[in-house]
Amino acid sequence: MLRMKDVSKVYRTEVIETHALRELSLEVREGEFVAVTGPSGSGKTTFLNIAGLLEELTSGTYTLDGVDVSSLDDRARSRLRNEKIGFVFQSFNLIPDLDLFANVDVPLRYRGLSRTDRHRRIASALERVGLGSRMKHFPAELSGGQQQRAAIARAIAGGPKLLLADEPTGNLDSAMAREVMQLLEELNAQGTVVVIVTHDPEIAARAQRNIHVVAGIAADLERGPALVRAPAGAADHHQPTA
Amino acid sequence: MRFLVDTGPILFSLRRHRTAATLIVLQIALTCAIVCNAIFLIRERLVRMDRPSGLVEDELLRVRLAGIGTTEGAQALTKRDLDALAAIPGVKSVVSVNMVPFGTSSWNSGVSTIPDDPKSPMNVATYLSGQDLVGTFGLNLIAGRNFQPEEILSFEDTAEPAVAIVSKATAERLFPNQDPLGKALYFGSKHPTRIIGVVELLARPNDWGGRDAVGCSVILPVRMAFGPASYILRVDTDRREEILAQVDAVLEQNSASRILDSKFTYTALRRDYFQQDRSMAWLMFVVSAALLVITALGVVGLASFWVQQRRRQIGIRRALGATRGDIVRYFQTENFILATIGIVLGMALAYGLNLVLMDKYEVERLPAQLLPIGALLLWSLGQVAVLGPALRAAAIPPAIATRTV
Ligand SMILES: Nc1ncnc2c1ncn2[C@@H]1O[C@H](COP(=O)(O)OP(=O)(O)OP(=O)(O)O)[C@@H](O)[C@H]1O
Numbered sequence: 063m064l065r066m067k068d069v070s071k072v073y074r075t076e077v078i079e080t081h082a083l084r085e086l087s088l089e090v091r092e093g094e095f096v097a098v099t100g101p102s103g104s105g106k107t108t109f110l111n112i113a114g115l116l117e118e119l120t121s122g123t124y125t126l127d128g129v130d131v132s133s134l135d136d137r138a139r140s141r142l143r144n145e146k147i148g149f150v151f152q153s154f155n156l157i158p159d160l161d162l163f164a165n166v167d168v169p170l171r172y173r174g175l176s177r178t179d180r181h182r183r184i185a186s187a188l189e190r191v192g193l194g195s196r197m198k199h200f201p202a203e204l205s206g207g208q209q210q211r212a213a214i215a216r217a218i219a220g221g222p223k224l225l226l227a228d229e230p231t232g233n234l235d236s237a238m239a240r241e242v243m244q245l246l247e248e249l250n251a252q253g254t255v256v257v258i259v260t261h262d263p264e265i266a267a268r269a270q271r272n273i274h275v276v277a278g279i280a281a282d283l284e285r286g287p288a289l290v291r292a293p294a295g296a297a298d299h300h301q302p303t304a
Numbered sequence: 305m306r307f308l309v310d311t312g313p314i315l316f317s318l319r320r321h322r323t324a325a326t327l328i329v330l331q332i333a334l335t336c337a338i339v340c341n342a343i344f345l346i347r348e349r350l351v352r353m354d355r356p357s358g359l360v361e362d363e364l365l366r367v368r369l370a371g372i373g374t375t376e377g378a379q380a381l382t383k384r385d386l387d388a389l390a391a392i393p394g395v396k397s398v399v400s401v402n403m404v405p406f407g408t409s410s411w412n413s414g415v416s417t418i419p420d421d422p423k424s425p426m427n428v429a430t431y432l433s434g435q436d437l438v439g440t441f442g443l444n445l446i447a448g449r450n451f452q453p454e455e456i457l458s459f460e461d462t463a464e465p466a467v468a469i470v471s472k473a474t475a476e477r478l479f480p481n482q483d484p485l486g487k488a489l490y491f492g493s494k495h496p497t498r499i500i501g502v503v504e505l506l507a508r509p510n511d512w513g514g515r516d517a518v519g520c521s522v523i524l525p526v527r528m529a530f531g532p533a534s535y536i537l538r539v540d541t542d543r544r545e546e547i548l549a550q551v552d553a554v555l556e557q558n559s560a561s562r563i564l565d566s567k568f569t570y571t572a573l574r575r576d577y578f579q580q581d582r583s584m585a586w587l588m589f590v591v592s593a594a595l596l597v598i599t600a601l602g603v604v605g606l607a608s609f610w611v612q613q614r615r616r617q618i619g620i621r622r623a624l625g626a627t628r629g630d631i632v633r634y635f636q637t638e639n640f641i642l643a644t645i646g647i648v649l650g651m652a653l654a655y656g657l658n659l660v661l662m663d664k665y666e667v668e669r670l671p672a673q674l675l676p677i678g679a680l681l682l683w684s685l686g687q688v689a690v691l692g693p694a695l696r697a698a699a700i701p702p703a704i705a706t707r708t709v
């Protein structure tokens with residue numbers, strides 16, 4: 063589903079270069095539920111952004127569902143993002159001006175689907191997360207757990223093959239977090255690949271596989287630690303660009 | 305293609321930003337109303353300023369003398385003046401006439417097709433000259449003939465003229481679908497004045513008589529002395545200034561007891577006459593331009609504010625599959641919607657404003673074909689103004705959705 067080979071990401075500002083990912087290689091296969099863990103600043107979000115085509119990589123190759131994405135322009139990347147990927151964010155990221163129905167509608171409109179098709183998908187996605195009766199509510203009128211479920215409905219309405227979640231339970235209490243995890247597991251059971259970044263060991267334990275990122279290098283815990291190249295203790299590394 | 309795809313959600317979201325949206329819509333509406341009326345008034349002024357006189361204006365000079373005391377022997381002196389002026393090299397002909405188009409004074413008279421008509425159904429401007437006015441003004445005689453020497457009266461005579469030359473407008477008003485030649489005019493008496501010629505166009509001196517009487521004039525063969533009259537010289541166009549400079553000396557030789565009241569080229573005369581119209585047109589233009597600039601700045605300001613406020617939302621939309629083009633189009637569509645509401649309101653306001661102007665001043669009804677011009681102007685203004693902020697919005701990176709908390 064997702065294959066990264068020697069992927070590096072360097073953030074350049076005027077004074078410093080930050081190597082957020084260093085020659086990271088990993089693979090996520092069809093049907094998997096993967097948890098990405100690691101210390102703060104180790105590059106988890108960077109990895110997720112590159113996987114979700116929100117950012118471009120500095121070097122290396124990335125193949126998403128058989129497509130080499132490095133040569134794609136903004137339009138093609140946007141289309142791929144729209145069709146293949148669903149995002150779930152830590153802070154829900156529902157659009158406050160729109161009610162739940164219109165929020166879930168956002169990616170479907172960019173897909174250019176017909177009105178009836180969109181309506182059907184919105185209704186079924188919101189039913190799926192248990193918010194069928196709240197379509198006309200605005201995000202501010204919902205609890206955190208409900209907002210995150212609405213965000214999941216928005217992520218899955220387009221039927222993506224890959225669900226990327228960056229600490230989806232980070233802003234939720236444990237009961238709500240469990241609810242959201244259960245939902246993600248159900249979706250995975252139905253065939254969606256789920257990649258979730260988390261700090262919570264309990265949640266990481268529920269995943270089929272853990273990828274541990276330290277200082278921009280991934281270690282696949284199921285295949286044994288391989289942190290050889292990680293400088294111990296250094297979460298990230300800054301170099302003057304001179 | 306995907307323009308307007310977001311109309312529904314945009315309307316939805318605008319309802320939650322009602323105050324700002326309402327303010328910009330009102331600004332657009334007011335601008336639309338004022339600019340539509342201003343364009344209309346400017347156009348009216350331009351048409352007015354362009355109004356033809358029927359004269360060969362670029363060959364004419366006007367000289368006016370102020371008479372002192374009684375005009376004993378004025379006619380004889382006038383005759384000498386005309387001869388002297390005609391002798392200046394470059395002068396083709398000279399007349400003494402009671403008034404000119406776009407001059408300051410106007411002589412008007414009621415006229416009828418029946419004798420002793422107390423109602424005098426029509427008002428005409430009456431040009432009086434004992435010389436070849438048709439030739440000197442350069443009028444286009446389209447029917448009949450010019451005056452003959454024996455037909456010319458003196459202003460001091462009590463007799464009424466037997467013959468007249470009329471403008472085509474006068475002829476058509478008095479004798480619609482008939483040959484006016486030989487027909488009789490009555491200037492409030494039993495005395496008939498026969499029409500012997502028709503000129504294509506001879507404008508009235510000013511707006512007197514209103515819109516119905518535009519171009520309604522007659523020429524009567526009456527010799528005018530300086531004082532009430534002015535001298536019109538038809539000259540070589542290139543030598544106008546040179547001849548104008550010699551006029552004082554020539555006239556002073558004839559009699560030193562007179563004061564030259566004014567001397568102008570006809571071009572200057574027309575410019576002076578329409579000075580107010582020109583100033584008004586400029587004023588309206590400047591006001592409209594200022595309003596449009598202010599409205600454009602308002603659009604830029606609000607759009608920039610909204611882009612800033614929605615940075616995160618824009619990032620989310622990008623993350624959910626919006627291309628940069630989609631983001632630009634979002635703001636363009638939003639502006640189009642606001643502008644359209646503003647324009648629709650503005651049209652209603654424009655008509656209201658026009659009604660007030662019609663009531664208070666002599667202004668015509670706003671022509672409907674001006675409305676699409678106003679609409680197009682404000683639509684394009686909005687689209688141009690919103691483009692900068694929209695492009696800035698499109699440059700917001702999608703990663704903002706995951707990077708900001
Ligand atoms: N836009 C940016 N410009 C410069 N440096 C950046 C930028 N984004 C991230 N970084 C740096 O890249 C490194 C990796 O950041 P990243 O957000 O991927 O970490 P993370 O593992 O998600 O951390 P956390 O668990 O705290 O969310 C950090 O050192 C961060 O400061």
Ligand SMILES: [Mg+2]
Pocket residue numbers: 106107108228
């Ligand atoms: Mg992170």
